[in-house]
Amino acid sequence: DQQVKQNSPSLSVQEGRISILNCDYTNSMFDYFLWYKKYPAEGPTFLISISSIKDKNEDGRFTVFLNKSAKHLSLHIVPSQPGDSAVYFCAARTGVGNTPLVFGKGTRLSVIA
Amino acid sequence: KAGVTQTPRYLIKTRGQQVTLSCSPISGHRSVSWYQQTPGQGLQFLFEYFSETQRNKGNFPGRFSGRQFSNSRSEMNVSTLELGDSALYLCASSLGPVNTEAFFGQGTRLTVV
Numbered sequence: 001d002q003q004v005k006q007n008s009p010s011l012s013v014q015e016g017r018i019s020i021l022n023c024d025y026t027n028s029m030f031d032y033f034l035w036y037k038k039y040p041a042e043g044p045t046f047l048i049s050i051s052s053i054k055d056k057n058e059d060g061r062f063t064v065f066l067n068k069s070a071k072h073l074s075l076h077i078v079p080s081q082p083g084d085s086a087v088y089f090c091a092a093r094t095g096v097g098n099t100p101l102v103f104g105k106g107t108r109l110s111v112i113a
Numbered sequence: 114k115a116g117v118t119q120t121p122r123y124l125i126k127t128r129g130q131q132v133t134l135s136c137s138p139i140s141g142h143r144s145v146s147w148y149q150q151t152p153g154q155g156l157q158f159l160f161e162y163f164s165e166t167q168r169n170k171g172n173f174p175g176r177f178s179g180r181q182f183s184n185s186r187s188e189m190n191v192s193t194l195e196l197g198d199s200a201l202y203l204c205a206s207s208l209g210p211v212n213t214e215a216f217f218g219q220g221t222r223l224t225v226v
Contacts, residue, residue: 018183034214043117043203044156045216089155100169101145101205105155 003027004092006104015113019077023040023090023104026071027053035064035075036102038087047088048075115140115207117218125224131192134221138206144168145187146215149181150201159202162187163209182220194225 005024006030013019023033036044047105050057050064050073063076077084090104118137125133138145146169147159158171162181177188184204191198201222205215 026133036217041219041222043119046214048188049214065220091156100158100161100171101156102158103148103156107152 002104003030004102004104006088006090006107008023008107009105010110011107012110012112015082015111016079019075019080019084019109019111021077021088021090021107021109023075025030025073025092026065026072027092027094027102029094030073030102032093033064033066033073033093034091035062035093036089036103037084038089038106040082049098077109080109080112082111085109085111115218117204119204119218119221120201121221122219123224125226126194128196128225130193130194131142131172132194132223133190134202134204134223136187136204136206136218138187138204138217141208142184142206143209144178144207144222145181145185146205147187147189148203148205149173150203151199156203159189170208176209177178191223196225199223199225 034049035047037046037047048062050060068075087106087108089106091101093101120135144163146161159226161169165181176192182185201220203220205217207215
């Protein structure tokens with residue numbers, strides 16, 4: 001059973017517009033969420049994270065929103081740039097017991113110039 | 114500060130052989146996790162080591178094993194290779210058991226023929 005789901009395998013956005021990547025989770029014990037970005041033939045790169053005590057975290061062009069009641073988080077990229085084209089992974093973990101990161105299957109973002 | 118280093122970057126093996134992959138974490142990081150990435154499956158957790166002890170293990174057969182040395186470097190071993198073991202194997206390091214941010218290496222691309 002997949003605990004972290006990214007239901008959109010791909011997303012295309014025009015340069016300069018907003019990219020919204022979504023992620024749903026089923027485990028209510030998750031209390032820390034992360035987004036990673038991955039280019040082909042490279043390892044994932046940490047992008048931004050959010051703790052369950054917050055509902056929003058912002059870092060430059062990247063903002064992550066967390067809706068705990070809906071068990072949903074989203075990553076907003078504004079404005080989108082061609083260099084943002086990559087696969088984005090959502091990940092989650094529980095703080096207690098240091099459980100490993102659980103990843104979604106990823107969403108491939110294509111930013112079109 | 115050097116990042117996570119994985120060797121080798123690419124590997125081709127024959128069915129039935131065994132393989133050992135190596136991971137050197139970021140200096141000062143004591144926790145190392147291993148993930149398998151296959152197309153469409155996201156990142157599947159293999160195991161996590163902290164201070165030479167396996168703390169968590171994913172749902173993989175016993176052919177997959179690992180260890181961590183006193184200098185925090187880690188190796189993973191796959192015996193009796195199968196075609197389905199072809200994947201990108203990623204290593205991630207973090208400071209310790211309560212640190213929630215993991216930094217990935219570039220991965221080892223294993224092809225089993």
